[in-house]
Amino acid sequence: xxxxxxxxxxxxxxxxxxMPRIAFSQTVKIGYVDLxxxxxxxxxxNEMEGKFKKEVEVEQKNVSELEANIKKMQxxxxxxKDIMKPEEREKKEAExxxxxxxxxxxxxxxxxxxxxxxxxxxxxxxxxxxxxIEEYGQKNGYTAIxxxxxxxxxxxxxxxxxxxxxxxxxxxxxSK
Numbered sequence: 001x002x003x004x005x006x007x008x009x010x011x012x013x014x015x016x017x018x019m020p021r022i023a024f025s026q027t028v029k030i031g032y033v034d035l036x037x038x039x040x041x042x043x044x045x046n047e048m049e050g051k052f053k054k055e056v057e058v059e060q061k062n063v064s065e066l067e068a069n070i071k072k073m074q075x076x077x078x079x080x081k082d083i084m085k086p087e088e089r090e091k092k093e094a095e096x097x098x099x100x101x102x103x104x105x106x107x108x109x110x111x112x113x114x115x116x117x118x119x120x121x122x123x124x125x126x127x128x129x130x131x132x133i134e135e136y137g138q139k140n141g142y143t144a145i146x147x148x149x150x151x152x153x154x155x156x157x158x159x160x161x162x163x164x165x166x167x168x169x170x171x172x173x174x175s176k
Contacts, residue, residue: 032151042168044128052117052121066102132164
């Protein structure tokens with residue numbers, strides 16, 4: 001056990017001494033990007049968000065129309081239920097129940113569809129942003145470009161968010 005400890009200690013000391021020399025024998029260039037800011041200022045994302053909002057409005061209108069129809073049916077039923085025959089009342093209650101189930105299903109389906117579409121759009125746009133960041137990093141000699149959420153400290157000079165916003169909106173990557 002002592003021999004293993006000596007070998008591990010010697011190996012650790014060797015790596016601790018050697019690794020910094022290897023790692024810093026070449027120039028290291030690191031930048032960071034605020035992906036949330038890039039996404040919010042990405043013109044294509046904003047354009048797609050506008051189209052998505054229009055689609056949401058159409059779906060909400062359809063759901064609202066069905067909801068209004070149900071409310072009207074409920075009001076009519078409440079006004080007339082005391083003078084209805086039992087079989088007529090049961091029929092109206094069944095119709096209301098069916099409409100409420102239709103509404104619930106429609107509302108659930110619309111939300112699921114819109115959530116999936118939003119996620120799909122975000123995935124596509126994020127992939128495009130990441131590809132542009134990678135291309136920018138390669139063309140400009142970066143060793144690594146980090147997401148600002150993992151950067152605890154970074155000088156503003158290594159914050160390349162503004163450059164990336166320009167790149168994703170113009171579409172072409174140029175060396176600085």
